[in-house]
Amino acid sequence: MSNTWDVIIIGGGPAGSTAATTLRKKGSSVLVLEKARFPRFHIGESLLPYNRAIFDELGMWPRIQAAGFMVKRGAQFWMGNGSMHTRLDFSKGSFTEFPESIQVERAKFDNILLRYAEELGAEVREEAVVNEYSIERDHVTVKYRDKDGAEHEVRAAFLMDASGLGNFTANRENLREYYPGHKKLAIFGHYSGVQMPEGNEKGDILVVRRENSWFWMIPLEDDKTSVGLVLDQADFKALKMEPQQVFDDAVLSTRTVGERMINAKVISQGHVLTDFSYTNRKLVSRRLVRVGDASGFIDPVFSSGVMLAMTSGMNGAKVVHAAVAAGRSMTFAMKRYEWTTRRHVGRFWQFIEKFYTKHFAQLFFQPTNKHRILCAINCALAGRTQMTFGTWWRLRLFFTFVWLQKRYRIAKPIRIQ
Incomplete structure (x- = not known):
C-alpha cells in the first residue's frame, strides 16, 4: 500500500470527491481520507441548475441522469400563513442557461460522486479519521486512524481540506469567523x-x-x-x-x-x-487548499451548498494540480482561487443577509420583471458563476430598491408569517 501521493484530500463529500475526480482526470495521484462509510445520511438535498455544468465537465451527467433523481424546475417561496407566495421558474430566466436541476437524497448522490472518483483511480479509504497534519518545506504529512484503530502516516505534495463543517485544518489554525447575527x-x-x-x-x-x-x-x-x-x-x-x-x-x-x-x-x-454561516480568514496557504464547507458555510435558504462545494472542489483541484506540476508550494492561481471563491459566495450572501429582513421580503414576495430584474435574480439564484454586466447592474438595481424600501416603503407593506 502506497503512502506517498500528489494530493491528499480530507473528506469524500461533494467537494472532496469533485476535487479527486478533477485531479485524476488531470493525472495526479490522489488519496481520499473519509471518516464515514458511504453511503451515509447527510442534509443539503436541493441542487441548483448550474450544477449541470460541473457534471458535464466531470463527465458524469449520464450517471446522475440514470440515478432517477427528482427533477427540480423551480423554487417556491411562501409566507407561513399562506397569504402570498412567489415562484422562480428556472426555465423563464432570460440570463439562465440551464432550465432545471435535481433534488437528491444525499446518501445516494454522494456515494455516486465518490465511487466515480474511485473508478478513475483515486484511492479512497473510508472510516479513516484524520488526527494530525503538518506542512513541511517540500511535503505534507497526515496521520489518521483506520476502523480497526491502527495508526497510519501518509505524505503528499499537497493537502486539500474538504472536511465539511468539521473544518479540520482551519479550526486548528483558529481561522473560523462567524457572520454576525447568523448563528x-x-x-x-x-x-x-x-x-x-x-x-x-x-x-x-x-x-x-x-x-x-x-x-x-x-x-x-x-x-x-x-x-x-x-x-x-x-x-x-x-x-x-x-x-x-x-x-x-x-x-x-x-x-x-x-x-x-x-x-x-x-x-x-x-x-x-x-454552526451556520461562517468563513475562514484564509482558504489557501503553503501546500494547503480548503474547499467546500471547509472554506466556509452559509445559510442554506437558497440551496447553494452543493453547488458552492462542487465549484470550489473543482476550481481548487485545478490550481493544486498546476502547483504540483510546477513544483511550487504557493502560486498566484491559488490566491486567485481564494478571491473568486469568496466572490461566488458573496453573490448568495447578499440575498441571505437580507432574507430575514421585512423590507427585503416585501419586494421579494411581490416581484416585478421590469428591466428584467427578476431574470437577473433567477440567474444569480440558479448558481451562475460568471455574471455578465447586464445581470450585475440589474442585481445592483434590485438591492437599491431593497435599500429604498427600508426607508420609503416603495412597495406594498406585507405581514410576515
Whole structure:
C-alpha cells in the first residue's frame, strides 16, 4: 500500500470527491481520507441548475441522469400563513442557461460522486479519521486512524481540506469567523405523506418564511420529503425544549407547513445541525487548499451548498494540480482561487443577509420583471458563476430598491408569517 501521493484530500463529500475526480482526470495521484462509510445520511438535498455544468465537465451527467433523481424546475417561496407566495421558474430566466436541476437524497448522490472518483483511480479509504497534519518545506504529512484503530502516516505534495463543517485544518489554525447575527440551528427529518406541488410544479422546493425563522420542504421521491426548520440558536435556547418539540410546535403554528403535513408519517426525524454561516480568514496557504464547507458555510435558504462545494472542489483541484506540476508550494492561481471563491459566495450572501429582513421580503414576495430584474435574480439564484454586466447592474438595481424600501416603503407593506 502506497503512502506517498500528489494530493491528499480530507473528506469524500461533494467537494472532496469533485476535487479527486478533477485531479485524476488531470493525472495526479490522489488519496481520499473519509471518516464515514458511504453511503451515509447527510442534509443539503436541493441542487441548483448550474450544477449541470460541473457534471458535464466531470463527465458524469449520464450517471446522475440514470440515478432517477427528482427533477427540480423551480423554487417556491411562501409566507407561513399562506397569504402570498412567489415562484422562480428556472426555465423563464432570460440570463439562465440551464432550465432545471435535481433534488437528491444525499446518501445516494454522494456515494455516486465518490465511487466515480474511485473508478478513475483515486484511492479512497473510508472510516479513516484524520488526527494530525503538518506542512513541511517540500511535503505534507497526515496521520489518521483506520476502523480497526491502527495508526497510519501518509505524505503528499499537497493537502486539500474538504472536511465539511468539521473544518479540520482551519479550526486548528483558529481561522473560523462567524457572520454576525447568523448563528443558526436546523432541525430536520424525512417524511412520507407530505402534500407537495404536482403537475408542472412537481419537484419544486418550498421555502416557507416565518417571522424569525423558515422551513424547507424538499421532495426527494414521490412519497418522501425532507422537511427542516432553521432558526436562531438564541431563539432555540430561549424555548427550553427538545429539538423535535420545537419542530413540531413550529409545524402546528405555520399554516403553510401544517396543512401540507396533516397526513405526514415519520421516516426519520430529530436531526440537528448547528454552526451556520461562517468563513475562514484564509482558504489557501503553503501546500494547503480548503474547499467546500471547509472554506466556509452559509445559510442554506437558497440551496447553494452543493453547488458552492462542487465549484470550489473543482476550481481548487485545478490550481493544486498546476502547483504540483510546477513544483511550487504557493502560486498566484491559488490566491486567485481564494478571491473568486469568496466572490461566488458573496453573490448568495447578499440575498441571505437580507432574507430575514421585512423590507427585503416585501419586494421579494411581490416581484416585478421590469428591466428584467427578476431574470437577473433567477440567474444569480440558479448558481451562475460568471455574471455578465447586464445581470450585475440589474442585481445592483434590485438591492437599491431593497435599500429604498427600508426607508420609503416603495412597495406594498406585507405581514410576515
